[in-house]
Each structure stands twice: as structure tokens, then as C-alpha cells.
Amino acid sequence: MQHAPSNPGLLAAGIALTLLAVAGHTWLPLQELDLTHPGVASNAFLIGEQQAADGATPPVRWVNAERHHWHCDYRSIEGRQGCGLTFMLGDTEQGRGIDLRSYSTLRMDLVLNGGAPLVRVAMRNFDPRFSKLEDGNSARMQSVQLRPRDVARPVQLNLSELTVPEWWVQQFDLPREYNQPSRENVTAFTVDIPGDISGQPQDLELRSLVLQGEWISRDQLYLAILSAWLLGASALATRRWRELRQRARQQQREIDALTTRTRQLRLEQEGLRRLATIDELTGVLNRRGLEAAIDDLEAQAEPLGLVLLDIDHFKAVNDHWGHAAGDEVLRRVAAIVAASLRSADVIGRWGGEEFVIVCRCRHIDEAAALAEKLRVAIVAADVDAKGRFGVTASFGVTLVPPGTPTRRAFRRADAALYRAKAGGRDRVELSIAGQDAATTR
Numbered sequence: 001m002q003h004a005p006s007n008p009g010l011l012a013a014g015i016a017l018t019l020l021a022v023a024g025h026t027w028l029p030l031q032e033l034d035l036t037h038p039g040v041a042s043n044a045f046l047i048g049e050q051q052a053a054d055g056a057t058p059p060v061r062w063v064n065a066e067r068h069h070w071h072c073d074y075r076s077i078e079g080r081q082g083c084g085l086t087f088m089l090g091d092t093e094q095g096r097g098i099d100l101r102s103y104s105t106l107r108m109d110l111v112l113n114g115g116a117p118l119v120r121v122a123m124r125n126f127d128p129r130f131s132k133l134e135d136g137n138s139a140r141m142q143s144v145q146l147r148p149r150d151v152a153r154p155v156q157l158n159l160s161e162l163t164v165p166e167w168w169v170q171q172f173d174l175p176r177e178y179n180q181p182s183r184e185n186v187t188a189f190t191v192d193i194p195g196d197i198s199g200q201p202q203d204l205e206l207r208s209l210v211l212q213g214e215w216i217s218r219d220q221l222y223l224a225i226l227s228a229w230l231l232g233a234s235a236l237a238t239r240r241w242r243e244l245r246q247r248a249r250q251q252q253r254e255i256d257a258l259t260t261r262t263r264q265l266r267l268e269q270e271g272l273r274r275l276a277t278i279d280e281l282t283g284v285l286n287r288r289g290l291e292a293a294i295d296d297l298e299a300q301a302e303p304l305g306l307v308l309l310d311i312d313h314f315k316a317v318n319d320h321w322g323h324a325a326g327d328e329v330l331r332r333v334a335a336i337v338a339a340s341l342r343s344a345d346v347i348g349r350w351g352g353e354e355f356v357i358v359c360r361c362r363h364i365d366e367a368a369a370l371a372e373k374l375r376v377a378i379v380a381a382d383v384d385a386k387g388r389f390g391v392t393a394s395f396g397v398t399l400v401p402p403g404t405p406t407r408r409a410f411r412r413a414d415a416a417l418y419r420a421k422a423g424g425r426d427r428v429e430l431s432i433a434g435q436d437a438a439t440t441r
């Protein structure tokens with residue numbers, strides 16, 4: 001799987017991007033909203049603007065509306081109406097302003113002539129909890145007052161300098177939490193001269209009024225970076241987990257396949273071992289199986305009875321009744337013998353019509369008794385499936401004392417068998433080690 005090499009590369013790229021984002025944040029251009037720009041404010045009007053009754057010059061008038069240049073010339077107490085320019089934002093008739101929370105500063109270029117002691121920058125924020133559409137003053141007032149020399153050059157204000165004035169708090173008498181400044185849903189922005197300016201002609205030109213803010217704050221940036229890292233780490237962890245799960249499943253499949261294969265091989269091996277040690281025709285041990293079984297029994301250091309069984313006149317059976325009948329006789333004789341033995345005894349086909357029986361017999365009489373029992377059983381049995389003839393067998397019996405090779409005992413048993421044949425067949429002959437004389441049964 002190709003997951004490991006890509007991770008260091010990804011990690012390095014992630015770190016590089018993070019550093020770039022943190023360092024690059026300082027140089028990111030600011031977002032700007034120029035309120036004097038056509039189309040930004042839904043409406044811009046002069047406070048106290050009205051027609052003079054007799055066609056004379058009105059006290060408040062535009063000198064150049066496009067350049068936001070206006071003039072106030074109050075000659076009496078009516079100057080209390082104020083002298084200022086208001087920008088309406090959003091849909092003020094519905095109480096829907098604009099959200100200025102992403103802006104933090106205000107850049108203002110104001111040319112002020114007339115000797116007013118203060119100039120005021122204010123904004124209104126419509127709060128449906130207490131603001132009423134029919135009362136423009138009920139939108140929360142937030143303002144800052146500046147001296148003419150503060151605005152002699154273009155000035156940059158922090159929007160947090162605009163606070164809710166005392167008079168507004170007293171006028172509306174709202175719960176304390178409603179008197180906190182808010183830049184949400186701002187419906188109006190005003191630059192004006194507060195107080196009574198009667199008898200003092202004022203000339204103002206607002207060259208620019210620009211809100212500035214970061215496209216993304218440092219906090220937001222850090223949060224975004226953290227989220228990106230968490231997201232990346234989760235994605236990597238998920239991918240790794242999937243790979244590991246897939247690998248575990250693959251390994252499990254391989255283990256299952258190996259287990260199945262091992263089981264098959266064991267079965268095949270068992271089958272082969274059976275084929276190698278079992279006589280196909282009779283189902284008893286073949287010569288190889290018999291030799292292996294005798295080796296095992298010899299190792300137990302106990303005397304063994306060795307019985308050779310040879311079917312009498314078997315050639316005649318073949319010749320007279322056919323080879324298939326001969327095969328059937330071999331099968332039946334093997335079955336009769338196998339059924340008469342104890343589980344610890346062994347029977348095998350030595351070759352042709354000759355069988356070998358090895359029993360756990362401590363004395364030769366026990367082996368002889370077994371041979372006799374087998375002889376009688378064969379005579380009594382209907383070894384021809386069709387009941388056409390009977391079969392007898394001759395037996396040569398000897399004892400294999402512990403520690404003596406069975407090969408030598410075979411020679412003795414063979415001699416005893418020979419005697420049984422010579423003596424007329426259907427009989428048991430014994431051969432005792434060290435005795436030439438034979439015993440007949």
C-alpha cells in the first residue's frame with residue numbers, strides 16, 4: 001500500500017501553508033466601504049435642508065452635492081436644527097440596515113470651515129427590540145465628537161470609539177444591555193456639527209468616509225487553520241484506519257485460505273498414507289503397512305504371536321470359478337479374520353492369498369488358539385458369495401520373544417505353514433523358537 005511516502009509531503013505542505021497564512025495575514029488588503037461612493041448609501045441628505053420661504057438663500061444648502069460639499073448659515077436660534085450630512089443605509093423603511101461588524105476603522109477626509117468647536121461622527125443601529133420605524137431617533141445612537149484640529153488632516157477612527165451618548169440613554173431609559181454599541185443592522189451614518197451654530201456660517205466638504213475591515217480576522221484565521229488541521233488529521237486517520245482494516249481483512253482471507261489448504265493437504269496426505277499402507281482389494285494393511293505396524297509392536301518389548309494364513313487350493317478357485325470369485329474369497333477371508341481379532345492385533349495381506357496376523361500373545365498357545373479359531377471360522381463361513389464352494393486355510397504359528405527380530409520368526413512360521421500344507425491343509429502348525437520339532441494342531 002502506498003500511504004506512507006505521501007504523508008511527510010502532505011505534512012510539509014500543511015506546515016508551509018499554515019506559516020504562509022499566518023504571516024500573509026498582515027499583508028492581506030483590507031475590505032473597504034466608501035459611504036460617499038455613489039450607490040453605497042440608499043440616500044444622502046442634509047440635516048435641516050429646506051426651501052427658504054421668500055426665495056432667499058436657504059440656511060442649509062448644497063454647494064456641490066456630488067462632492068458632498070454643503071453650507072449652513074443659521075442667523076438665529078433655528079441653528080439648533082443642526083448642520084450635517086446623513087447617509088441612509090439599506091432599506092430604512094423596513095428597519096433593515098447593513099451589517100458593519102466586519103469593519104473596524106473609519107477613514108474620514110473632511111474639510112471644515114466656520115470655526116465650529118466640535119464635529120460629530122455618528123451611526124444609528126436599528127434594533128427591533130426597541131427601535132420603531134416611525135421614530136428615527138429610536139435607532140441606537142453611537143457617536144464620537146472630534147475637535148476641528150483632529151480632522152484637519154484625513155483621520156482614521158476606530159469604530160469602537162463610537163459610543164452610545166448619555167442623552168440617548170436617558171431619553172430612552174432602556175435596560176443596560178440595550179445600551180451597548182452595536183455595528184449590526186446599521187441604518188444611518190452622519191457627519192455633523194452638534195450644538196447651536198446660529199450666527200456662525202459653516203462650510204463642510206466630506207471628501208471621503210471609508211469603512212475598513214479585515215476580510216478575515218486573526219481569530220477567524222486561526223480557527224480556520226485549526227479546523228483545517230483537524231479535518232486533515234481526521235481524513236488521514238480515517239484513511240489509515242480503512243487501510244489497516246482492509247489489510248487485516250486481506251490477511252484474514254489469506255489465513256483462511258492457508259487453513260483450508262492445510263486441511264486439504266492433511267486430508268490428501270492421509271489419503272496417500274492410506275493408499276500407501278492399505279491393500280486396495282481387501283482393505284486390510286498391505287505389506288508396507290504391515291511392516292510398519294510390526295515395527296511399532298516390536299518396540300513395545302512384549303512377546304508377539306505371529307500367524308501366517310494361506311488359503312488352500314486358491315489357484316483352483318481362480319481357475320474354476322474365475323478371478324472375480326477369487327477376489328471375493330480374498331475379501332471375505334480378510335473380513336472374517338479382521339472381525340475375529342482384538343483391537344490391539346494386526347492383520348495384513350502379505351501377498352497373493354497369504355495373510356499375516358500379529359497378536360499380543362504372551363504364549364504360543366494363545367496364538368495357536370487364535371489360528372484355530374480363524375481356521376474354524378473360515379471353514380464355517382460361506383466365503384463364496386453364491387454358495388457354490390467352501391474354502392479352507394492352513395496356518396503356521398510361532399512366538400516372537402521380545403527383543404528378537406520378527407524376520408527370523410517369519411522363517412519359523414513359514415516352515416510351520418509349509419508343514420501344514422504338506423500335512424494335508426486346513427490345519428494349524430506351530431513352530432517354537434529353538435525347537436526343530438514341530439507341533440501340529
Ligand SMILES: Nc1nc2c(ncn2[C@@H]2O[C@H](COP(=O)(O)OP(=O)(O)OP(=O)(O)O)[C@@H](O)[C@H]2O)c(=O)[nH]1
Nearest residue numbers: 310311312313314315316318323326327352353421
Ligand atoms: N483372484 C486373485 N487371485 C490371486 C491374487 N493374487 C494371487 N492370486 C492367485 O492365487 C493363486 C495362488 O496359487 P498357488 O500359489 O499355487 O497356491 P494354491 O493354489 O492356494 O495352492 P496351496 O497354497 O498349495 O493350497 C495363483 O493362481 C495366483 O494367480 C489376487 O489378488 N486375486
